[in-house]
Amino acid sequence: MVLSEKLFDDLLNYLDISITKLAKDTLNSSQFQITNDNLEQFLSSQYDLRLDNLLQKSNSNVHHLESGMKNKTIQRKKTLLDSIVKEFKI
Secondary structure, three states: OOOOHHHHHHHHHHHHHHHHHHHHHHHHOOOOOOOHHHHHHHHHHHHHHHHHHHHHHOOOOHHHOOHHHHHHHHHHHHHHHHHHHHHHOO
């Protein structure tokens, strides 16, 4: 299924919120003893996994995304991770 631009933006917005919350929860948890680089890698991996899950729920997958949507995803992911690193001074 080809996603509409609106639905895709909604998925990315939800994903941004989800990953930001995960970063906060991870940093505030005493159970996680993780280095800065490992945390960024963890969040990047979680972003990819969660995006794939959200797309599957929408009867789509990364391979069905148009080139512009793939580029938008890459840019949003980088912007989000950079923002998290800056905000939490990782």
